[in-house]
Amino acid sequence: MPQAQDLEPRLLRAFVAVATELHFTRAAARLFIAQQALSRDIRRLERELGAELFVRTTRQVMLTADGERLLPYARRVLDAQDELAAVFADAxxxxxxxxxxxxxTTGRVLERARALAPGSELMARFESGLTGAAAEIVAGRLDVSFGRYAGLESSMRSHLEHQLVRFEPMAVLLPADHPLAGCERLELDALAGERIYAGAGNPRTLEWTDLARRLFEGRGIEIAPPAPVALGKEEFRRIMAKTRSPVLAVTEFPPMPDTVLRPLVAPVPLSPLSLVWRRGLRHPGLDALRLAATQLAAEEGWLKMIPGAWLPDTDRSLITDNR
Known part of the structure; x- marks a missing residue:
């Protein structure tokens, strides 16, 4: 392969995206650009290198031998560029x-981080859903979020880093007059035949809906159909009164009017909560958030696994890599 001089990093990012996805449409979506623009960048890179990097057919995209040779070098160049940009970022x-x-949990981590780094401004935004937040992090419109990291697509995770914060015990929020509301704790089997709301239809919370689907599988529990996203306690009360659907939550979910929160047991299902940020991000506020999460997890035992607890295998493998 000829020596490449002054290659634009954008062209290498396009190449790595296609090499990772082996699909131009998915790669373009990952880079938030049009597929035509991506194809132009790949053709330009091939011209500048004097080498064909992909074999394209109507059914698949494959790396050529030159593409295979280029891939590790391209990744190292882009990693170095990200590190350089982070060093000179406005802290x-x-x-x-x-x-x-x-x-x-997330509010407590933020409060501790602000105390640890009083010179940094950590601005809070309150929206649910790591899937939606992750896309904004990658696009540079958001810095940090929290949620179930394993529920993100692998192509999205390649742009992100995460730190496990807590195994959150899960619960169900019931209308106060629900037949099961009198139970102090609810065995999962007691929910057989119920339709539980878990964010179905909300594109920002796909990771949470996926967790519910895995939890309910084989237990006779259905995921409730989409419902309007309720903002504020009064709207939440009104929508629950209308749908009558219990809501999958965690045990620290804030009190809502006309409802009761009941922890789930037999087994205790856990929602793994991670701190998530853009790969290569350097900021004293992020350092403070990571330290705050570490301190609170040690003080509160947030990362102690409950014996016999339920956790999806997909999450276990990522957790093993992160701890």
């Missing part, structure tokens, strides 16, 4: 942090 700018709700 004084506010860090935008996405939280599901005030209080709860």
């Amino acid at each position: 004084s700018r506010p860090l935008l942090v996405d939280l599901n709700s005030e209080g709860m």
